Amino acid sequence: MPDVRLASPQGKWILLTTVLGSSMALLDSTVVNVALPRIGRDLDADLAALQWTVNAYLLTLAGLILLGGSLGDRYGRRKVFVLGVVWFAAASLLCGLAPNAGVLVAARALQGVGGALLTPGSLALIQASFHPDDRGRAVGLWSGFGGIGAAVGPFVGGWLVDGPGWRWVFLLNVPLALVCAPIALRHVPESGDGRTHTRFDVLGAVLGALALALVTYALIEARSGSLVVAVSAVAGVAAGVAFVSVEKRRPDPMMPLGIFASRQFTAVNLVTLCVYAAFGGFFFLAALQLQVVVGWSALQAGTALLPTTALMLLFSARSGALADRIGPRVPLTVGPLLCAAGMLLMLRVGPDASYLVDVVPALLVLGAGMVLLVAPLTATVLGSVDASRAGLASGINNAAARAAGLIAVAALPLVAGMGEEAYRSPTAFDSAFGRAMVVCAGVLVVGSAVAFTTVRSLPPGCRKPECRTHGAVMAPPLEGERARGRLS
Structure with a gap:
């Protein structure tokens, strides 16, 4: 049984290294969007190259995140976590030194591989290391610090882009890894389930x-x-x-299709696809809109996006408590509608937009919708399957959210009629952005309708800290315990 106490020096080191590791991946998912206009200008890249800059990372991360968790279970969570940190840092270095868009895209794909190794392992290390009496508080602190990192990510990204340059958005990961990896090797106990009889899918x-x-x-x-x-x-x-x-x-599949026999699990994953497709498209285009059309600097654009993650960090626990009392159907129905309203309010954000009058109201409404739906969504995912499969269910839901964002970033510019050079023309981009926000709002309305017609049962009272206190806007939080008998 794990016996590390949170108050001990070793416990503090474990918390530090897991927070640093997860923060690398969380920051990367939020800061890169802010840097896109400068990347495009410096590397003479068209819109497709900017889409690939985002999507190459999401592609390998979404495709391999379930496999990454299983590698940690079999070969040792610390070992795979450290490998992921080192891999992520090496790929980040390549991103920062990329001489052209092609190399940057390839390096971003390698970054996603590192993210798939370290993201599941970060929380799993806490679950496997701390004494049961301290585990809940440790996870709560991990979630809170990670949420703070996600919240300040766009601000840090904007400051780096306007200051040292966009390459430091990636190079910043290198010193973080140089701190994180040695601490993990020295202070984090190795863990795994010791079973190697199953085959990897x-x-x-x-x-x-x-x-x-x-x-x-x-x-x-x-x-x-x-x-x-x-x-x-x-x-x-x-x-x-x-x-x-x-x-x-397959007898030991990466994604057992039998888990979708739960109608609740299937329904909430359909809601996830709609919600995170809209979020992925929004955050990709909003950072460009604020810089290309409104004319703000990267720092101003990054700071402008803070309200959404800040609201999630501050109020997600209360949203989870509300869902415990009234059930998930109302939050999962109303939340997407509020998000849709926030995106429609973004239609007011054009040339010479006022931050307080035009941008803040839209982001507050959007953030309120995100607060209302994310914690109940996570709790419903975990409650829709047997407890022994909660880790697998969470991993599938997380991968589905990332895949939805990936497809949205690829498809939304096409659907909105955004040309290859649109981001270099404020007028053309503003017009296409308006159409894109209407599409995103429509997808959210579909998600709301799915929730209203299919989500029925009450949540199981999920009180896991990772479900409640976080600021991640690109994917729902992962459950730390892996499913037993699968992927191990």
Whole structure:
């Protein structure tokens, strides 16, 4: 039984290294959007290259995050966590030194691999190291500090872009890793379940990532109308079908399809896809809108986006408590509608927009909707399956959210009629941004309708700190305990 006490020196070191590790991935998911206009200008990149700068990371992260958790279970959580930290830092260094957009995109894909290794391991190390009496408080502190990191991420990103330059958005990860990895090796006890008799579902992971990659490529490059794009789209769908077939037949699949026998689990994942697709598209385009159209600096744009994550950090626990009393149906129905209203209010954000009059009201309404829905969504995911499969359910839900953001960043500019050079023209971008916000709002309304018609049962009273106190806006929080008998 784990016996490290939170008040001990070792306990503090464990908390520090896990917070640093998770913060690297959390910061990266929020700061890069703010840097995109400067990256495009310095590397002479078109809109497709900026989409790939975001999506290359999301692609490998979403495709491999379930496999990353299983590697830690089998080979040792500390070992895989440290490997992820070092890998992430090396890829970040390559991002920071990238001479052109092609190298940057490739390095971002490598970053996602590192993120898939360290993200599941961060919370799992806390669960596996601390004494049961201290575990809840340790997870709460981990969630709170991680939420603070996510909240200040856009501000830090903007300051770096306007100061030392956009390359430091990535290079900052290197000194963090140089602190994090040695502390983990020295102070974090190794843990794992010691079982190695099952096989890894490498084929499933490859097919899942390939399907996402091909569909993403087809959506981003669809403007060209080439035969390669059409072939990619068909091949992507075929890879998706093959993924489902493989997962159905394997004795130890990465994503057991039987878990979707729970109608509640299936329903809440459909809501997740709608909600996080809209969030992914919004945060990708909003940072560009504030800089390209409104004319703000990267620092001003990053600071402007603080209210959403700050609201989540401050009030997610109260939202979770409310959902415990009234059930998840109302929060999961009303929350997306509030988010949709916030995105429609963003239609007022154009040239010479006022922060207090135009931007703040939209972000406050959006943030209120996010506060209302994220904690109940996580609790409902965990409560819709047997407790022994909570880790697996959380991992699938987290991967689904990241995949939704990936597809949204690829598809939304196409749907909104955004040309390759649109971000260099304030007028053209402003017009396309308005259409994109209407599309995002529509997707959220669909998510609300799904929740209203399908989410029924009461939540199980999820009081896990990682469900309640966080500031992550790009994906729901992961549950720390891995599912037993799967992926281990």
